[in-house]
Amino acid sequence: MGIIVNVDVMMARRKISSGDLAARIGLTQANLSILKTNKAKAIRFSTLEAICKELNCQPGDLLEYEPEESKGDAK
Numbered sequence: 001m002g003i004i005v006n007v008d009v010m011m012a013r014r015k016i017s018s019g020d021l022a023a024r025i026g027l028t029q030a031n032l033s034i035l036k037t038n039k040a041k042a043i044r045f046s047t048l049e050a051i052c053k054e055l056n057c058q059p060g061d062l063l064e065y066e067p068e069e070s071k072g073d074a075k
Contacts, residue, residue: 004064005043008036010055025050 011021022032027047034040048059055061 002066002068004066005035005038005040006062006064007032007051010057010061011036014055016055021051021054024054 011018018029018032018036021027022029025047027050035043048062051062052059
């Protein structure tokens with residue numbers, strides 16, 4: 001699985017919609033959706049900082065690491 005982005009979890013906790021957050025941080029709704037659905041390959045620190053500032057959280061609240069299973073580990 002790798003890096004998991006939990007932006008949607010923090011948005012729910014802060015009761016903010018995707019449209020509102022996107023507008024407040026200057027990101028398109030499409031790009032925010034890519035983050036929310038874990039399809040992003042990268043995130044700029046400036047974007048991460050803006051999200052953290054707006055949601056009043058730490059980067060660790062938004063990002064989580066889950067090791068990927070290797071083909072030999074699958075049962």
